[in-house]
Amino acid sequence: MKRREVIILGLLLMGSIIAIFLPDIKPLQHIIGPTQLLKEVNKEGRYISTDDIAKMIMEKDPSLLLIDVRSPKEYKKYTLEGAINIPIDKIMDKANKDYFDQDVYTTVLFSNGSSLADQAWLRLRSYDYKGNKVMKGGLNEWYKTILNPQKPADDILTAKLEKQYLFRKGAQIYFTGATPVAGATAKKSKPAATGKPIVKHKKKEVTGGCG
Amino acid sequence: MGPLYPQELLNPEYNLLIGAIIGVGFGFLLEASGFTNTRKLAGIFYGYDATVIKVFFTAALTGLIGLFIMHNMGIIDVTLTFYPKTFWIPTLIGGAIMGLGFVIGGFCPGTSLSAAATGKVDAMAFITGVLLGIFGFIFTYQTAWEALRKSGKMGKVDIAQWIGIKEGLFIFLFTIIAILTFIVFQKWQDKWKSKMSKQDIDELGI
Numbered sequence: 001m002k003r004r005e006v007i008i009l010g011l012l013l014m015g016s017i018i019a020i021f022l023p024d025i026k027p028l029q030h031i032i033g034p035t036q037l038l039k040e041v042n043k044e045g046r047y048i049s050t051d052d053i054a055k056m057i058m059e060k061d062p063s064l065l066l067i068d069v070r071s072p073k074e075y076k077k078y079t080l081e082g083a084i085n086i087p088i089d090k091i092m093d094k095a096n097k098d099y100f101d102q103d104v105y106t107t108v109l110f111s112n113g114s115s116l117a118d119q120a121w122l123r124l125r126s127y128d129y130k131g132n133k134v135m136k137g138g139l140n141e142w143y144k145t146i147l148n149p150q151k152p153a154d155d156i157l158t159a160k161l162e163k164q165y166l167f168r169k170g171a172q173i174y175f176t177g178a179t180p181v182a183g184a185t186a187k188k189s190k191p192a193a194t195g196k197p198i199v200k201h202k203k204k205e206v207t208g209g210c211g
Numbered sequence: 212m213g214p215l216y217p218q219e220l221l222n223p224e225y226n227l228l229i230g231a232i233i234g235v236g237f238g239f240l241l242e243a244s245g246f247t248n249t250r251k252l253a254g255i256f257y258g259y260d261a262t263v264i265k266v267f268f269t270a271a272l273t274g275l276i277g278l279f280i281m282h283n284m285g286i287i288d289v290t291l292t293f294y295p296k297t298f299w300i301p302t303l304i305g306g307a308i309m310g311l312g313f314v315i316g317g318f319c320p321g322t323s324l325s326a327a328a329t330g331k332v333d334a335m336a337f338i339t340g341v342l343l344g345i346f347g348f349i350f351t352y353q354t355a356w357e358a359l360r361k362s363g364k365m366g367k368v369d370i371a372q373w374i375g376i377k378e379g380l381f382i383f384l385f386t387i388i389a390i391l392t393f394i395v396f397q398k399w400q401d402k403w404k405s406k407m408s409k410q411d412i413d414e415l416g417i
Contacts, residue, residue, distance in 0.1 A: 001397050008269060009390055015276035016386035019379040022279065024371075028288040 032126050040125060047136040048108055050145045051164065054171040056106075057081050065105035069120045070112065080110065080142070081175075088120045092127075100129045110135035110142075146171045213287035238325045247326035249317025249333065250415040256314045259403040259415070261396035268389040275382055300363030316340070 001009075032040075040046065056064045057080070066083035068075050075085035086096050088111075100107060109117040109132060117134045124132050135142070144150075149168035152161045172178050215221040221229075245251050245262070254260025282289045313319055316337045318326060323341065326334030348356060371381035404412065 001394070005265070005393075009393065012269070012272045012276060012386055013390065015280065016272075016383040019276055019279050019382040020377070022283045022379050024378045025279070025282055025289050027290040028282070028285060 032128050037122070037126055041122065046121060046125075046133055048106075048133045049136050050142045051167065051171075053080070053108060053135055053142075054146045054168075054175070058171065058174050063104070063106050065099065065107045067099065067107055067109050067120075068111070069109050069117055074112070078139070080139075083110070088116055088123075091120050091123060100124050100132055101127075103131050105131070107132045108135050109133070111138050113138045113140055147176055148172070212285075214291055217291045217293075237321070238328065241322055241325040242329060246322045247329055247331065247334070249326075252319070252322060253314055253317045254400075254415070255396075257403070258399045259407060259412075261393075261400040264396050265393060268392060272386055272389055275385070279378065279382055294367070297365040297368045298361065298363050299365060301360050302363075304359070312340075 053064070053066070057066075064082070066080050068079045068083045068085045069088045069091065070085075071087055072085055075083075079085070084099075086099065090096060091100070099105075109120050111117040111120075114134060114137055117138060121132055121134050137144070145168055149165060149172055151165055216223075216226045241247060244266070246266075251260055252263055255263040278287060278289055281287045309319075316323070316333075318334060318337045320341055323334045323337040327338055352360070369378075371378040374381065376384075
């Protein structure tokens with residue numbers, strides 16, 4: 001055999017000896033196909049309502065992990081209590097993998113509307129990360145339902161709606177320190193985890209779409 | 212990171228372009244290493260030239276070991292690459308027909324295209340035969356071949372799992388087999404060549 005052939009065979013033999021010590025092949029990352037992804041996109045189960053979030057925050061639910069996917073600038077202006085900021089373009093960073101690829105916390109993504117958080121959810125789900133949810137309607141909905149709830153018109157006021165309204169009113173007191181109304185279900189404990197008064201955002205900012 | 216195309220990191224146009232560039236390189240190297248010479252290819256069957264077996268084994272081993280190590284380094288996800296399901300009966304029959312075609316025609320499908328590009332008429336005749344075979348199969352598939360095509364179904368087979376050994380160990384054993392084959396064929400080739408006159412060797416153009 002020629003010298004060149006011996007060198008090539010030697011290199012291949014060395015490679016195969018290394019291979020003996022390596023583990024068997026397993027998928028590096030699960031990727032969900034478009035068909036399944038489309039099915040899951042249409043399921044309501046991936047959403048969580050603002051009422052549920054408000055309840056979890058007030059109860060100081062330790063399993064709740066709020067992720068603000070907007071820009072750091074928007075995050076600084078206003079965000080939810082206890083939320084951490086991971087802008088959407090950083091969502092697939094290796095450093096953030098532990099937030100999304102786990103089954104301990106209920107990770108809730110939110111943005112101004114739903115679209116940005118939906119996009120983030122789609123990216124995460126396509127890599128088979130489970131347990132991430134999107135806050136339905138985003139901060140716009142948060143403002144509408146929790147920070148500034150409107151009393152339903154009397155002619156459609158059912159017991160269920162009334163209960164919901166009273167809960168929201170209670171939540172409003174908790175989150176904004178508004179004047180209590182009769183029957184509100186939650187009492188104000190403290191304004192926020194940081195103890196700082198919540199920065200009242202201008203309505204214009206939150207209704208500005210999904211950023 | 213890779214493979215790029217199945218993860219949609221590469222659009223179909225660039226995928227085709229890269230395929231074309233690799234194809235040109237492949238054809239160029241086939242010609243440059245003498246693979247468009249029918250006598251060189253057929254030499255493996257007669258024993259006077261072991262190049263084919265060396266090249267095929269080296270290519271397979273480089274791909275196998277390279278992909279395995281790169282997968283473990285997280286560079287390429289082998290599970291996302293395509294490999295077909297195994298139907299052992301038609302594969303066995305098809306392999307025999309292909310081997311027969313190889314030794315009679317002196318080309319494999321890839322080298323016949325390279326050889327035709329260099330203007331070899333026998334390669335063009337070979338390609339015509341290949342096309343006749345392909346179209347003949349297509350038009351008679353449902354009446355004559357469908358049952359055979361679907362026989363011996365085994366699904367997707369990972370040979371190491373099938374035998375029940377570690378993949379790394381299989382790679383090592385396969386490398387040893389390849390090296391032994393290399394040596395045996397080399398000895399066979401040397402024996403033949405020592406018997407052949409210089410004129411015969413020149414005539415074969417190898």
